[in-house]
Amino acid sequence: MTPSYANRRDIRQLGINPHCWYVVSSSQEVTSSPVGVILWNQPIVLFRDTQGKINALEDRCPHRQVKLSHGKAIGDEIECTYHGWRFNGGGDCVYVPYLQENQKPPKCGIKTYPVRELYGFIWIFIGEEKPDNEPLEIPEWEHLNYIATVATIHTQAHYSFLVENLMDMYHGHLHQNWQAWTEAQLDYITETDNKVDAYYEAQSYYKIDKIWSISQLFFRSLRQLHPERLTVSYIYPHWYSTLGEDFKIYCLLCPISVSETRAYLIHFTSLNAFWRLHKLPIKFRKFIKNRLFGCAKKMLDGLVAEDVKMIEEEQRAYQNHPQRRGYELNKAIASVQRVMKKQAIAN
Numbered sequence: 001m002t003p004s005y006a007n008r009r010d011i012r013q014l015g016i017n018p019h020c021w022y023v024v025s026s027s028q029e030v031t032s033s034p035v036g037v038i039l040w041n042q043p044i045v046l047f048r049d050t051q052g053k054i055n056a057l058e059d060r061c062p063h064r065q066v067k068l069s070h071g072k073a074i075g076d077e078i079e080c081t082y083h084g085w086r087f088n089g090g091g092d093c094v095y096v097p098y099l100q101e102n103q104k105p106p107k108c109g110i111k112t113y114p115v116r117e118l119y120g121f122i123w124i125f126i127g128e129e130k131p132d133n134e135p136l137e138i139p140e141w142e143h144l145n146y147i148a149t150v151a152t153i154h155t156q157a158h159y160s161f162l163v164e165n166l167m168d169m170y171h172g173h174l175h176q177n178w179q180a181w182t183e184a185q186l187d188y189i190t191e192t193d194n195k196v197d198a199y200y201e202a203q204s205y206y207k208i209d210k211i212w213s214i215s216q217l218f219f220r221s222l223r224q225l226h227p228e229r230l231t232v233s234y235i236y237p238h239w240y241s242t243l244g245e246d247f248k249i250y251c252l253l254c255p256i257s258v259s260e261t262r263a264y265l266i267h268f269t270s271l272n273a274f275w276r277l278h279k280l281p282i283k284f285r286k287f288i289k290n291r292l293f294g295c296a297k298k299m300l301d302g303l304v305a306e307d308v309k310m311i312e313e314e315q316r317a318y319q320n321h322p323q324r325r326g327y328e329l330n331k332a333i334a335s336v337q338r339v340m341k342k343q344a345i346a347n
């Protein structure tokens with residue numbers, strides 16, 4: 001996992017800081033059947049026990065090295081599909097269907113990972129030591145004033161290309177039809193060892209302050225450009241952005257390998273301005289929140305498709321000509337590159 005000396009100089013070969021919580025799946029994706037995921041080259045199987053609790057084990061049967069994720073959950077255990085050996089949530093082999101009288105299940109435990117189910121996602125920690133930090137907080141997930149939409153990004157590219165794309169608001173040029181803002185101008189940046197905040201000034205198309213303003217989401221002619229603060233933050237290893245008071249977006253990363261990255265975008269539209277709405281019964285507000293879940297899906301998927309195309313082209317160009325360097329004018333990119341390097345190399 002530690003990058004070689006040569007790799008340390010090349011951001012596109014950079015490893016990750018394993019001492020962080022990464023998102024490997026949405027909650028919905030893990031049902032009663034085991035699910036195989038990969039986090040930085042480590043295959044992991046997720047399965048729910050009878051209480052609905054998620055277990056995360058190495059996705060490898062120690063008997064013949066096949067994937068446990070091909071098997072099924074039996075009660076609180078996972079059963080390998082090949083010969084039916086079973087493993088508990090602690091990774092111990094607890095049952096072999098053909099043990100002879102004098103035999104016991106072998107002591108061939110497999111690795112387990114700290115796992116949390118929070119904000120509709122499954123978070124995994126692959127660091128060697130016990131976690132000493134918490135997953136990124138997403139208070140809007142449960143808050144009744146925020147309407148969520150989730151989109152998945154799956155790209156054949158190193159995670160640094162995605163992070164740089166997310167921090168570089170000048171690429172709004174690419175999203176003519178989908179972006180909620182235009183004319184971004186970088187104002188200033190703050191940087192620490194694990195965080196970069198970039199503050200842009202932009203022109204927003206939307207102002208979600210009256211009930212009728214929701215119709216701006218559907219009718220272009222109702223949109224009026226007005227200045228808004230646009231912030232983007234790299235909170236290693238994840239990303240967060242705000243556009244004025246109306247929109248917030250998170251991007252939760254799952255680097256799969258040096259040339260493949262998965263991530264989840266969560267877009268929140270704020271209903272904070274609608275004070276009358278907040279006086280309604282909680283049950284009704286919950287109904288609205290759930291009913292409107294996913295309302296920005298078309299827009300998010302449109303943005304993702306355009307970004308993925310560019311990111312993958314950057315990755316291919318890098319693979320064809322690793323020595324070639326681009327010309328970067330946005331200072332936020334140099335900042336996030338420093339943080340990515342610091343985090344990956346120090347760990």
Ligand code: FES
Nearest residue numbers: 061063064080083
């Ligand atoms: S390979 Fe898993 S039980 Fe044999």
Ligand SMILES: [Fe+2]
Nearest residue numbers: 171175303307
């Ligand atoms: Fe984009």
